[in-house]
Amino acid sequence: MGEFDLIERYFKRPAKRAALGVGDDCALLQPRPGTQLAISSDMLVEGRHFLSTVDPFKLGHKALAVNLSDLAACGAQPLAFTLALALPQADDAWLAPFSRGLLALADLHGCELIGGDTTQGPLNICITVFGEVPVVQGRSQALLRSGAQAGDDLYVSGTVGDARLALEVFRGTLSVPESVFETARSRLEAPTPRVALGLALRGIATAAIDVSDGLLGDLGHVLKQSGVGATVNTDSAITLIAARAHCTCGTGQFGTEILPDQWLAWALAGGDDYELLFTAPPSARTLVALAAQISQTRVTCIGQIEATPGLRLVDDQAKPLANRWHAFDHFA
Amino acid sequence: MGEFDLIERYFKRPAKRAALGVGDDCALLQPRPGTQLAISSDMLVEGRHFLSTVDPFKLGHKALAVNLSDLAACGAQPLAFTLALALPQADDAWLAPFSRGLLALADLHGCELIGGDTTQGPLNICITVFGEVPVVQGRSQALLRSGAQAGDDLYVSGTVGDARLALEVFRGTLSVPESVFETARSRLEAPTPRVALGLALRGIATAAIDVSDGLLGDLGHVLKQSGVGATVNTDSAITLIAARAHCTCGTGQFGTEILPDQWLAWALAGGDDYELLFTAPPSARTLVALAAQISQTRVTCIGQIEATPGLRLVDDQAKPLANRWHAFDHFA
Numbered sequence: 001m002g003e004f005d006l007i008e009r010y011f012k013r014p015a016k017r018a019a020l021g022v023g024d025d026c027a028l029l030q031p032r033p034g035t036q037l038a039i040s041s042d043m044l045v046e047g048r049h050f051l052s053t054v055d056p057f058k059l060g061h062k063a064l065a066v067n068l069s070d071l072a073a074c075g076a077q078p079l080a081f082t083l084a085l086a087l088p089q090a091d092d093a094w095l096a097p098f099s100r101g102l103l104a105l106a107d108l109h110g111c112e113l114i115g116g117d118t119t120q121g122p123l124n125i126c127i128t129v130f131g132e133v134p135v136v137q138g139r140s141q142a143l144l145r146s147g148a149q150a151g152d153d154l155y156v157s158g159t160v161g162d163a164r165l166a167l168e169v170f171r172g173t174l175s176v177p178e179s180v181f182e183t184a185r186s187r188l189e190a191p192t193p194r195v196a197l198g199l200a201l202r203g204i205a206t207a208a209i210d211v212s213d214g215l216l217g218d219l220g221h222v223l224k225q226s227g228v229g230a231t232v233n234t235d236s237a238i239t240l241i242a243a244r245a246h247c248t249c250g251t252g253q254f255g256t257e258i259l260p261d262q263w264l265a266w267a268l269a270g271g272d273d274y275e276l277l278f279t280a281p282p283s284a285r286t287l288v289a290l291a292a293q294i295s296q297t298r299v300t301c302i303g304q305i306e307a308t309p310g311l312r313l314v315d316d317q318a319k320p321l322a323n324r325w326h327a328f329d330h331f332a
Numbered sequence: 333m334g335e336f337d338l339i340e341r342y343f344k345r346p347a348k349r350a351a352l353g354v355g356d357d358c359a360l361l362q363p364r365p366g367t368q369l370a371i372s373s374d375m376l377v378e379g380r381h382f383l384s385t386v387d388p389f390k391l392g393h394k395a396l397a398v399n400l401s402d403l404a405a406c407g408a409q410p411l412a413f414t415l416a417l418a419l420p421q422a423d424d425a426w427l428a429p430f431s432r433g434l435l436a437l438a439d440l441h442g443c444e445l446i447g448g449d450t451t452q453g454p455l456n457i458c459i460t461v462f463g464e465v466p467v468v469q470g471r472s473q474a475l476l477r478s479g480a481q482a483g484d485d486l487y488v489s490g491t492v493g494d495a496r497l498a499l500e501v502f503r504g505t506l507s508v509p510e511s512v513f514e515t516a517r518s519r520l521e522a523p524t525p526r527v528a529l530g531l532a533l534r535g536i537a538t539a540a541i542d543v544s545d546g547l548l549g550d551l552g553h554v555l556k557q558s559g560v561g562a563t564v565n566t567d568s569a570i571t572l573i574a575a576r577a578h579c580t581c582g583t584g585q586f587g588t589e590i591l592p593d594q595w596l597a598w599a600l601a602g603g604d605d606y607e608l609l610f611t612a613p614p615s616a617r618t619l620v621a622l623a624a625q626i627s628q629t630r631v632t633c634i635g636q637i638e639a640t641p642g643l644r645l646v647d648d649q650a651k652p653l654a655n656r657w658h659a660f661d662h663f664a
Binding site for chain 2: 020027038041045048084085116121142208209
C-alpha cells in the first residue's frame with residue numbers, strides 16, 4: 001500500500017463544511033462572518049503519551065480527544081482538523097481501527113478531517129484542530145486562562161486522577177481489582193473531551209483551561225495569567241477520582257496499599273485527565289449548574305480564587321496543607 | 333530547562349496579527365471579511381526528511397519553507413503557523429539556531445508562530461500553516477490542482493533536481509566538485525518557497541501544485557484531478573538543474589560519471605524541490621512572464637496540457653521517450 005492509497009483508503013472523505021478538503025496543497029476553510037477560528041495542536045508520541053500495546057481504535061479516539069479538549073477549554077465549536085502521521089509501516093491491522101476510532105469521535109462532534117501528511121518514521125500522531133468562536137460586538141466569546149477574578153468559585157468537570165492510577169497499574173507499581181482498573185483505564189485510554197460543557201460555559205465562566213498536566217499545575221497557569229491566587233480544598237479534590245468509589249483506601253486490600261496521600265497526589269497532579277478547570281463568580285452558581293445539566297457533565301467546586309497571589313491547599317477543616325505536587329513536564 | 337521555559341525562551345513572541353498567540357489552550361485567528369483560510373500540514377522526520385548532521389538553523393528554515401510552499405501553490409498569503417516539536421532532549425545548542433532559522437523565514441513572510449506543542453520523543457517537526465485567499469464574488473481565488481485545461485502551457489518555477497543530487501553526494505553514491513555540491517546542497521537544505529510567485533499567479537494560472545515528490549509524480553496529481561493529459565519536453569526539463577551549469581555532463585570528470593539519463597532522472601523525479609508546477613493558457617503568456625518578473629522568480633515552459641489522458645515525454649526533436657520515473661512514496 002502506497003502513501004496515496006493509504007490516504008484514499010482510510011482518511012479521505014468528501015468535505016461537507018470545508019470549502020475544500022483532503023487532496024490539494026491546502027485545505028480551504030471559510031469561517032462564518034462574526035466568528036474567530038480557535039486553533040490548537042497536540043502531538044502524541046509512542047512510549048510517551050501511549051503504550052505500544054494500546055488498542056489502535058482507542059488511540060485514534062484519544063489523539064483527537066486531547067485536541068478537542070483544547071477547543072472545549074476555549075468554548076469553541078469544533079469544525080475541522082488536520083492529521084500528520086509518522087508510521088513505521090503502512091499496516092492495515094493498525095490503520096483500519098485507528099482511523100475508525102479517530103473518525104467516530106470526529107463525526108460525533110461534526111469535526112471534519114481536511115488534510116495532513118503521512119510519512120514513514122517512529123510512530124507520531126500530530127493533530128491540529130480548528131473551532132469556531134463567536135465575536136459579539138467586537139468581543140471574542142472565547143474562554144481564556146486570563147479572566148479569573150478574586151472571589152470567583154473554582155470548578156473541575158468530571159473526574160481526575162484515574163488516568164494516572166491506570167498508568168501506574170500498567171507500569172507495574174500497583175495492583176488493583178479488575179473493576180477499579182477498568183474504570184481508570186477507560187479514563188486513560190478514551191477520555192471524553194468536554195466540548196458541550198465548554199460551549200455551555202461561554203458567557204458564564206471567567207476563565208478556563210483543560211487539565212492535561214495535572215490539576216494544580218494547570219491551575220497555576222490560570223493564576224499566573226489572571227494575576228490572582230487560589231485556595232483549593234483537597235478533600236473536595238480527592239472525591240474526584242472515579243475509581244476510588246470502587247474501593248476503600250488505606251486498607252491494603254489490593255496487595256499494594258493506597259494511602260490517602262497517594263490518592264490525593266493522583267487527583268492533584270496525575271495528568272492526562274482532559275477535564276475543564278474553570279472559574280465563575282458566585283452570582284453565576286445557578287448558571288454553572290445549568291451548564292452542567294445541559295451538557296450532562298458533572299461539575300465540582302473545589303475552591304476559590306483570591307486576590308492574594310499563590311496557591312493554598314486546605315482540608316475540610318480549613319487546615320493548611322503543604323503543596324508537594326508538581327505538574328508533568330516533558331523536559332523536567 | 334523545562335517545557336514552559338523552552339517555549340518562553342525560543343518560541344513565544346507577542347502576537348501581532350493573530351487575535352491571540354502562544355500561551356492559552358487555543359490561538360485565535362480572525363480572518364478578514366471576504367477571505368478564506370488555506371491550511372496545510374507537513375511533518376519532517378529525522379533520517380527521512382533530513383540528516384541528523386544538518387545545520388539546525390537550516391532545518392528551522394526548511395521545516396517552515398516546505399509548508400509555505402504549499403501556501404504558495406494555492407496562491408495564499410501566509411498569516412500564521414503552529415509548531416509541534418518532539419525532541420530527544422531540550423538542548424540549547426540545537427534549539428537556539430533552529431528557532432532562529434525558523435523565525436527568520438517566518439518574519440520574511442509575515443507569518444506568525446501562534447501555538448503548538450513540545451514533547452520528548454524521536455526528533456519530529458510538525459508545522460501547520462495558515463494563509464489567506466480572497467473570495468471575489470463568491471469565488472475563491474485559490475489555485476487548485478483541478479483547473480488545468482487542454483491547450484494550457486505547463487510551467488515550472490526555479491530549478492529542480494539539485495536537492496536529489498546533493499542527497500546522492502551525502503549518501504556517498506556520487507562525488508562532485510565543491511562548487512557543484514554547494515549549489516545543490518543549498519537547494520536541499522534551504523529551499524525558497526515561491527510565495528511571491530504563487531500570489532502573482534492568482535487569476536492567471538489555471539492550476540498549480542508544489543513539486544515535493546518529483547516533477548512527473550506531482551504533475552500526475554494535476555492531470556488526474558483536472559481530467560487531462562500532458563506532453564513534457566525532457567530537453568527543457570533537464571535545463572532546470574542549477575548544478576548542471578557548473579559541469580559538463582557525461583565526461584566522467586567527477587570520478588563518478590553523470591550520464592544525461594541520470595540528470596534527467598533527478599530533474600523529473602528527484603523530489604524535495606519545492607518549486608511550483610503550474611498551467612496557464614497561451615493567451616496569458618505575457619501575464620505569466622510579468623508574474624515571474626514581479627516575483628523575481630525564473631519560470632520555464634516545459635510542455636503542454638492536452639485533452640488526451642496520460643503523460644507523454646518527448647525530446648527537442650519531438651521524439652517520444654518512455655517514462656521510467658516514479659514519484660517518491662513514503663510507503664512504496
